[in-house]
Amino acid sequence: MEMFTVWWEYGFMRNAFFAILIITPLFALLGTMIVNNKMAFFSDALGHCALTGIAVGVVLGISDTSLSMVLFAVVFALLLNKISKKSAASTDTIISVFSSCSIAVGLAILSKGGNFSKYSGLLVGDILSITGREIFYLILIFAATLGFWFFAFNKLNAVSLNRTLAKSRGINVNLIENLFAVFLALIVMLSIKWVGILIINALLILPAASSRNIAVNMREYHFFSIVFSLFCGMLGLIISYFTNVATGPMIVILASVIYFCTYFYGKKIG
Amino acid sequence: MRRKYGFVAAMLSVILLLSLGLTALYTGQEKGGKRAFKIVTSFFPMYVIAENIVGDAAQVSLENLSEPKTGCLHDYQLTPADMKLLSDADVFIVNGGGIESFLADVAAEYPKLQIISACGDIELLESGSEEGEHSHEEEGNAHAWMSVSRYMQLVDTVAGGLAAADTARAKLYNENAKAYRQRLLPLQKEMEALKENAGGGAVVSLHEAYAYVAQDMGLQVAYTLNLDEERQVSAGEVADVLAAIGENGVKFVLAEEIYGKEMGDMLLRETDVRVIYLDTLVRGDYEKNSYLDGMRENIRLLREAFVQ
Numbered sequence: 001m002e003m004f005t006v007w008w009e010y011g012f013m014r015n016a017f018f019a020i021l022i023i024t025p026l027f028a029l030l031g032t033m034i035v036n037n038k039m040a041f042f043s044d045a046l047g048h049c050a051l052t053g054i055a056v057g058v059v060l061g062i063s064d065t066s067l068s069m070v071l072f073a074v075v076f077a078l079l080l081n082k083i084s085k086k087s088a089a090s091t092d093t094i095i096s097v098f099s100s101c102s103i104a105v106g107l108a109i110l111s112k113g114g115n116f117s118k119y120s121g122l123l124v125g126d127i128l129s130i131t132g133r134e135i136f137y138l139i140l141i142f143a144a145t146l147g148f149w150f151f152a153f154n155k156l157n158a159v160s161l162n163r164t165l166a167k168s169r170g171i172n173v174n175l176i177e178n179l180f181a182v183f184l185a186l187i188v189m190l191s192i193k194w195v196g197i198l199i200i201n202a203l204l205i206l207p208a209a210s211s212r213n214i215a216v217n218m219r220e221y222h223f224f225s226i227v228f229s230l231f232c233g234m235l236g237l238i239i240s241y242f243t244n245v246a247t248g249p250m251i252v253i254l255a256s257v258i259y260f261c262t263y264f265y266g267k268k269i270g
Numbered sequence: 271m272r273r274k275y276g277f278v279a280a281m282l283s284v285i286l287l288l289s290l291g292l293t294a295l296y297t298g299q300e301k302g303g304k305r306a307f308k309i310v311t312s313f314f315p316m317y318v319i320a321e322n323i324v325g326d327a328a329q330v331s332l333e334n335l336s337e338p339k340t341g342c343l344h345d346y347q348l349t350p351a352d353m354k355l356l357s358d359a360d361v362f363i364v365n366g367g368g369i370e371s372f373l374a375d376v377a378a379e380y381p382k383l384q385i386i387s388a389c390g391d392i393e394l395l396e397s398g399s400e401e402g403e404h405s406h407e408e409e410g411n412a413h414a415w416m417s418v419s420r421y422m423q424l425v426d427t428v429a430g431g432l433a434a435a436d437t438a439r440a441k442l443y444n445e446n447a448k449a450y451r452q453r454l455l456p457l458q459k460e461m462e463a464l465k466e467n468a469g470g471g472a473v474v475s476l477h478e479a480y481a482y483v484a485q486d487m488g489l490q491v492a493y494t495l496n497l498d499e500e501r502q503v504s505a506g507e508v509a510d511v512l513a514a515i516g517e518n519g520v521k522f523v524l525a526e527e528i529y530g531k532e533m534g535d536m537l538l539r540e541t542d543v544r545v546i547y548l549d550t551l552v553r554g555d556y557e558k559n560s561y562l563d564g565m566r567e568n569i570r571l572l573r574e575a576f577v578q
Contacts, residue, residue: 011379012353118371128348128375214274224278231282235289242293244351254285261281269274 007241015130016194016247020233022138023191024203026145028229030184031208032221037160041092042080044201045099046185049076050192051106054119059109066134070189076102077181125196125248127240134190141186148183152176157218195248203248206255207232213259213266228258307436310335310359312370313346314552315415316388316428318561320363322450323429327439333359334556348372356380361435363428367394367412386431388424389414395481413479415551417486418458418565422451453562460569461486468576472518474511474543476525476533479550483524487572492518497529508536515541522575526550546575 007013034043050069053076057068076098084094110119121129155176158166167173192200211224236251243250306329311317317334324330335352356362356376364370366387377385394410414420429447433440465488472492473484484491493514495507511533514520520543525534527547534545548568554560 007350010350010353010357013350127350128353214278227278227282231286235286239289239293241350241354242297244349246349254289257285258281265277265281 007238012128012130013237013241015132015135016127016237017234018135019130019138019191019194020237021230022135022142023187024207024229024233025226026142026187027191027203028207028211028225029145029149029222030180030187031204031206031229032211032225033156033160033180034184034204035208035212036157040201040205041095042181043184043188043204045080045095045102046073046077046188047192047197047200048099049073049102049106050122050189050197051110051119052076052102053106053189054122055106055109066189066193069192070186073185073189074182077185078178081178081181122193123196123198124246125192125194125199127194127237127247129193134193137190141183141190145183145187148179152179156180195251196246199248199252202252202255203229206252206259210255210259210262213262214269228255232258306330307361307439308359309333309361309363309432310355312362312364314554314556315561316363316365317556318554318558319388319425319428320432321556321558323425323432323443323446325442325446327442330436330439346370346372348375353379356383359383361386361432363388363431365412365415365424366390367410367414369412384431384435386428386435388428391427392420392423395485397478411478411481413482413550415561416479417482418454418461419486420482421561422454422458425450425454457562457565457569460573464569464572464576467573471522472520473522473524474515474520474537476523476530477550479526480524480548483548483568483572487576489522490518492520495533497526497533503533508533511537512540515543522546524548544575546571548572 008017034040049072053069053072054065056072057065060068062068080095080098083098084091087094107116110116155166155171158169158171159173159176163173188200188204191203195203207225207229208221210228211221215221215224232251232254236254237247239245239254240247240250309320309324309330309332311320311332311334313335317332320332324332333355335348335355357380361384362376363386364373366389373385376383389412392414394412394414397411415424425447429443433443436443465486468487468489470488470490472490473480475481475484475491475494476497478494478496481491481494493511495503495511497503515523515537523534523537523543523545525531525545525547527549530547534547537543538545548571549564551561551564551568554564557563
């Protein structure tokens with residue numbers, strides 16, 4: 001069928017294809033833990049801080065703003081983790097404060113002189129921004145995340161069930177949580193340019209949430225999450241190519257459809 | 271258990287078939303015929319120039335990159351469809367002067383594509399913003415099409431480039447360009463007549479593009495506030511505009527209807543200037559005469575204001 005081959009001739013589509021092949025399983029994996037730990041708002045805030053990361057890069061005169069974006073996001077994630085544990089206010093308040101504060105700083109710097117339009121592409125994402133180098137980074141992070149998952153998943157799971165219990169088992173809870181936050185920050189930052197700030201969180205949450213609607217154990221939970229994520233990513237890319245819509249939103253629309261289907265199915269089988 | 275996997279498989283295949291079917295339906299409508307020479311233009315003014323030069327040449331296809339709504343290209347990002355369009359194009363006509371910020375990407379992706387830069391042969395005015403930093407990457411004011419005489423030069427450059435790229439139709443291109451120039455000539459004359467009547471003086475411009483109009487009319491631009499797609503104005507800049515109006519005895523403000531209306535209304539309340547809303551000629555219905563008609567209307571508005 002012509003539909004599956006014509007787009008392969010274009011370099012940018014091949015790049016996008018590989019990026020999606022690598023990134024969607026990662027999103028699915030991390031998403032399961034985010035949904036379990038009720039961290040959806042945390043990852044959302046992380047996405048928003050990309051603006052500030054770029055702004056910091058612009059101020060410091062770094063030519064590759066991806067670097068400043070990643071560094072800033074890691075610092076931001078660790079800081080957020082630390083403060084939300086210490087403070088008396090509830091976590092969502094803290095995250096909200098951090099998130100709005102960093103957006104404000106980012107917007108203030110980037111909109112100076114009325115130039116924000118240059119960066120507005122970040123909001124909805126631009127698939128042409130995926131380059132060979134980005135794919136290389138993605139492969140690295142893919143391997144690292146798999147390793148992390150392999151060694152730390154049980155610990156992560158224990159922490160997500162009950163922190164005190166996990167501590168009593170000799171698990172370094174802080175380290176595990178911080179590592180998770182750092183991985184999350186890296187993956188979000190490496191894909192935000194083509195997914196877009198406004199919807200990157202949906203890509204993390206939706207496959208896992210859909211999977212949770214129907215899965216009965218951890219293995220199924222992961223399996224369905226990855227299947228949904230890959231499916232939406234690939235199909236979204238192809239549809240967006242033929243219909244001239246931004247790719248990120250298309251993927252998220254598909255993921256939402258899957259979420260609602262599984263939601264009603266899960267309710268029915270109870 | 272079995273039923274669940276069945277459900278997932280069924281759900282995914284239904285979504286797959288449905289979306290691919292709809293997509294096929296959607297794309298099926300826009301298949302084109304055979305053509306020998308394909309020209310792609312970057313945005314509306316370039317399209318109109320090319321349209322007039324190509325005329326009714328056989329087997330030449332002319333397509334425009336951005337959607338008509340996009341207007342000025344400052345924040346335009348290429349979509350996959352644009353890249354597809356360019357992949358089998360022979361010539362890509364751009365304005366140049368930094369408006370097409372994506373040009374480097376295109377050149378890197380398609381090294382064989384011939385790029386004609388319409389502003390390549392002319393001198394651009396300096397970028398108008400007071401602070402010196404501006405959305406056009408500090409490459410000067412690229413809105414050269416706003417000046418009729420410069421526009422005629424753009425037409426020449428594009429015609430020359432096309433004739434060189436497609437020698438088989440070179441004669442036709444040159445003839446069409448000449449005919450188009452003839453039709454532009456009266457506008458240039460009118461502009462010169464206006465210049466004599468306007469009698470110098472200072473104006474405030476709410477869009478960088480009007481620097482060219484002001485120059486054609488022999489007016490000084492006392493202050494430029496470049497209001498476009500996503501410009502956020504700070505309170506200090508508004509004060510600067512008011513100060514510039516007071517200090518230079520400005521009587522006329524040139525503004526754009528879509529982005530400058532609020533500022534224009536404010537200036538009407540605060541000062542006794544007259545605000546003239548001109549068209550920046552970047553939007554339209556792809557009609558051959560849209561530049562001529564748009565410029566004629568601009569000149570009419572200017573005459574109404576300056577020639578009492």
